[in-house]
Amino acid sequence: MRKNPCPTCGTPAAWDRNPFRPFCSERCKLLDLGKWLNEEYRIPVADDESEGGETPQQ
Numbered sequence: 001m002r003k004n005p006c007p008t009c010g011t012p013a014a015w016d017r018n019p020f021r022p023f024c025s026e027r028c029k030l031l032d033l034g035k036w037l038n039e040e041y042r043i044p045v046a047d048d049e050s051e052g053g054e055t056p057q058q
Ligand SMILES: [Zn+2]
Pocket: 006, 007, 008, 009, 010, 011, 023, 024, 025, 028
């Protein structure tokens, strides 16, 4: 049987017939998803004010 270490907790997780792969459980899947969402929240949005802020001289 194929097993891969869970990216969240490192427990060898069954690959075949595992709806949460590559995670070992739904909990680890949700934890990893939450981690990604948190990191996205931390990215500052700075590109919005660049438009019209500086006028190039000609
Ligand atoms: Zn896990």
